[in-house]
Structures are given as C-alpha cells and as structure tokens.
Amino acid sequence: xxxxxxxxxxxxxxxxxxxxxxxxxxxxxxxxxxxxxxxxxxxxxxxxxxxxxxxxxxxxxxxxxxxxxxxxxxxxxxxxxxxxxxxxxxxxxxxxxxxxxxxxxxxxxxxxxxxxxxxxxxxxxxxxxxxxxxxxxxxxxxxxxxx
Amino acid sequence: xxxxxxxxxxxxxxxxxxxxxxxxxxxxxxxxxxxxxxxxxxxxxxxxxxxxxxxxxxxxxxxxxxxxxxxxxxxxxxxxxxxxxxxxxxxxxxxxxxxxxxxxxxxxxxxxxxxxxxxxxxxxxxxxxxxxxxxxxxxxxxxxxxx
DNA sequence: CAGTTATTTATAATCATTCTAACATGATAT
DNA sequence: ATATCATGTTAGAATGATTATAAATAACTG
Ligand SMILES: [Mn+2]
Ligand SMILES: [Mn+2]
Ligand SMILES: [Zn+2]
Ligand SMILES: [Zn+2]
Numbered sequence: 001x002x003x004x005x006x007x008x009x010x011x012x013x014x015x016x017x018x019x020x021x022x023x024x025x026x027x028x029x030x031x032x033x034x035x036x037x038x039x040x041x042x043x044x045x046x047x048x049x050x051x052x053x054x055x056x057x058x059x060x061x062x063x064x065x066x067x068x069x070x071x072x073x074x075x076x077x078x079x080x081x082x083x084x085x086x087x088x089x090x091x092x093x094x095x096x097x098x099x100x101x102x103x104x105x106x107x108x109x110x111x112x113x114x115x116x117x118x119x120x121x122x123x124x125x126x127x128x129x130x131x132x133x134x135x136x137x138x139x140x141x142x143x144x145x146x147x
Numbered sequence: 148x149x150x151x152x153x154x155x156x157x158x159x160x161x162x163x164x165x166x167x168x169x170x171x172x173x174x175x176x177x178x179x180x181x182x183x184x185x186x187x188x189x190x191x192x193x194x195x196x197x198x199x200x201x202x203x204x205x206x207x208x209x210x211x212x213x214x215x216x217x218x219x220x221x222x223x224x225x226x227x228x229x230x231x232x233x234x235x236x237x238x239x240x241x242x243x244x245x246x247x248x249x250x251x252x253x254x255x256x257x258x259x260x261x262x263x264x265x266x267x268x269x270x271x272x273x274x275x276x277x278x279x280x281x282x283x284x285x286x287x288x289x290x291x292x293x294x
Numbered sequence: 295c296a297g298t299t300a301t302t303t304a305t306a307a308t309c310a311t312t313c314t315a316a317c318a319t320g321a322t323a324t
Numbered sequence: 325a326t327a328t329c330a331t332g333t334t335a336g337a338a339t340g341a342t343t344a345t346a347a348a349t350a351a352c353t354g
Contacts, residue, residue: 021320023332043310057334062311078225080232083310083342095263097271106271116242116259117283124244124253126285134281136264138273168300168351190341204303209342230311230341 002109003092008034011073018071028053029064033089039077039096039105041084072131079103079135091131093117099140106140149256150239155181158220165218175200176211180236186224186243186252188231219278226250226282238278240264246287253287 011030012022020026032045040048046061065087068074077086079098086105088096095108113134121128139147158177159169167173179192187195193208212234215221224233226245233252235243242255260281268275286294 021331023319025333041310055334058310059312059335060333063332076227078227080223080225085227085310095267097267097273097275099273100276106273108267108270110263110266110270112259112263112266116257116263119257119259120242120244120255120283121285123255123257124285125288126244126246126253126283127291128244128283128285129247132283132285134283136267136273136275136279136281138268138271138275138279141272144274170301170350172302202303205341206304206343207302210301232341 002094002107003090005034006073006089011068014071014073015067020067025053025056025060026064026067028056029061030068033068033074033087039086039088041086043084045087072129075131075133077105077135080137088133090133093131093133096133096135098135098137099143100137101139101143101146104140104142149241149254150237152181153220153236158215161218161220162214167214172200172203172207173211173214175203176208177215180215180221180234186233186235188233190231192234219276222278222280224252224282227284235280237280240278240280243280243282244287245282245284246290247284248286248290248293251287251289 008027008030012027015026016022028049029045032048033040036044036048042058042061042065045065046056046058049056049061065074069076069087072091075088075091077088077096079086081100082103090107092109093113095110095113097106097108098104117128117132120126155174155177159174162173163169175196176192179195180187183191183195189205189208189212192212193203193205196203196208212221216223216234219238222235222238224235224243226233228247229250237254239256240260242257242260244253244255245251264275264279267273
C-alpha cells in the first residue's frame with residue numbers, strides 16, 4: 001500500500017531539473033536521507049555524515065533540506081514537544097502518529113486521509129498541496145504498557 | 148456544527164480541580180485566550196495583556212499556557228514555517244488549515260476526521276488523545292488569487 | 295498571625311536555526 | 325584554456341523563541 005521509497009537518482013535528477021547543482025554534499029545528504037528509514041532531523045543527518053564527510057557544515061545540511069523541501073521532494077514535520085524539525089521522505093499523503101512519551105513515529109497509509117483532504121479543500125476553499133500529510137499524537141503500544 | 152467556545156468559569160474550575168491556584172495572572176491569560184477568536188501565540192497573548200496587566204511576565208504566559216495544555220484545555224499547534232507555537236482553544240478534533248503564504252488559519256469541522264482517527268488508532272495500536280486535531284497546509288483563497 | 299508552598303518576576307541561559315562574509319567550485323564565454 | 329560570473333560551501337557569529345534560575349510575592353493552612 002505504501003509508495004516505494006524514492007531513488008537517489010530521481011532526487012538528484014529533480015534537483016538538476018530545478019537548476020540546482022548536484023554537488024557531492026547534496027548527494028551525501030540525499031543518501032543519508034535514504035539510509036535513514038524513519039523521520040530524521042537535520043542534526044541526525046549531519047551526525048550520520050560525520051564519518052564520510054567530516055568537513056560538511058551544518059548550514060549545508062540545512063540548506064539542502066530546505067531546497068529539497070521547496071521542490072516538495074521531502075516534507076518538514078514540526079512536532080509539538082520536540083525542538084528539532086523532522087523530515088519525511090515519503091511525500092505521499094499519510095498519517096504520522098507520534099508517541100508523546102518516547103517520540104517514536106509510525107506511518108499509517110489510508111485513503112480515508114485523501115477523502116478528508118478533499119473535503120477540507122472543498123469546505124475551506126484552500127488549495128492544498130498535493131502531498132499534504134498530517135501528524136497525530138498518542139502513546140505507542142510500548143509506552144501505553146508502561147503506565 | 149462546531150462546539151461552543153468554553154467559558155472562563157469552566158477553565159478556572161478545571162485549573163482549581165487540578166490543584167492549581169486561580170491567580171489573577173492565570174485568569175487574565177484565560178480571558179485573553181477567550182478574547183482572541185483565532186489561534187494566538189504566547190507573544191500575542193502577552194501583548195494583549197500589556198494594557199491591563201503591564202507587570203505580567205512572559206514566563207507566566209508560557210507557564211500558564213503549558214499548564215492549560217497539560218490539562219488538555221487548549222492544544223498547541225506547531226506550524227511549519229512559523230517560529231511561534233500557536234494555541235487552539237477548541238479541543239474538539241478538527242482540521243486546522245494553514246495558509247503557507249500569509250499564515251491565516253481556518254478551522255474545518257467534519258466527522259471524517261474522527262473516522263480517520265479511529266482508523267489510525269486501530270491500525271497503529273497507538274492510544275490517541277481524545278482531542279487530537281490535525282494541521283494541513285495550502286493557499287487561502289486570497290493568496291491563491293494573487294498568484 | 296506564622297509557617298509552608300505555589301506562583302510570579304526579572305534576568306540569564308539554552309540551543310536550533312539562520313545569517314554573514316570569505317572562499318571554493320562549476321558553468322559559460324571568449 | 326583562461327577569465328568571468330553565478331552558485332554553493334564553510335566557519336563562525338547572530339538571532340530569537342523558549343526555558344531555567346533564584347529571589348520576591350501571594351495564596352493556603354491552621
Ligand atoms: Mn511519515
Ligand atoms: Mn483550530
Ligand atoms: Zn512511546
Ligand atoms: Zn493566505
């Protein structure tokens with residue numbers, strides 16, 4: 001049900017298509033995004049790159065993530081209670097379920113979300129972005145058990 | 148369709164019930180929240196109170212909002228691209244539609260959201276908070292027209 | 295009232311993110 | 325190729341919302 005993970009080549013192709021240069025730093029950030037299977041933060045990407053690209057500046061990570069976000073190749077998730085922005089490689093609309101205790105994020109893919117977005121667009125007259133996802137909050141099974 | 152705005156007395160009663168003292172500062176913050184019909188930030192609340200309560204510290208506004216949030220009397224909204232947290236007095240699950248150009252927030256109340264949340268809870272096994280709402284992003288009619 | 299605790303205040307500290315300016319790199323045009 | 329120009333990278337400084345601290349104040353208890 002859930003869409004296939006994007007390929008490195010397609011990310012780089014779209015960067016180039018947008019007139020951005022495909023630098024070694026941008027390739028590395030894209031690779032790190034693909035390597036992380038969840039919803040990484042800028043700091044996590046930067047840390048992950050310290051081994052292979054020790055000269056990489058944090059600003060470059062931030063700049064690259066911003067560029068990818070503007071091209072709608074990734075999505076920024078601002079999560080209440082966390083001070084780092086998380087990024088989502090999956091730009092197909094889906095629900096991100098965040099545990100308010102431990103921060104674990106689960107993805108739920110369902111066409112009920114698309115139904116909701118259609119309804120919201122019609123009712124509000126807002127033009128929604130085609131890859132709008134949502135965040136909901138709760139307790140993950142492990143944290144629920146611990147209470 | 149949308150639930151009635153909460154009363155000042157009910158907010159204060161729940162604070163007291165939770166063992167919190169009902170101070171003049173907390174009353175003022177609650178009043179300011181009720182007076183603002185939208186989704187105010189801490190800074191907006193504090194500015195609004197400058198006239199009547201010029202000695203009110205920003206920390207008190209932050210502390211009061213945190214207390215109200217913990218008691219689930221208000222909800223924090225972290226919006227991508229804005230650096231201030233917004234607060235929502237309406238804790239009935241609904242969709243907050245944010246304009247990515249001008250920041251205007253519209254509310255959409257629909258039971259499709261509750262259907263979605265039920266489905267998400269079942270599929271993810273997370274225990275969702277009873278007043279979980281969501282945020283979606285788009286262009287408001289006015290901003291759409293300007294492009 | 296006196297004793298205890300919660301709250302408020304002013305201020306400083308935190309820290310994720312953005313800005314700056316110098317340098318490096320890649321593309322383009324002679 | 326070499327010069328020129330635009331774009332990207334870097335280290336470090338600046339920003340600014342939020343949080344922490346510690347002293348002063350206000351509310352509750354008996
Ligand atoms: Mn996701
Ligand atoms: Mn709302
Ligand atoms: Zn958890
Ligand atoms: Zn707008």
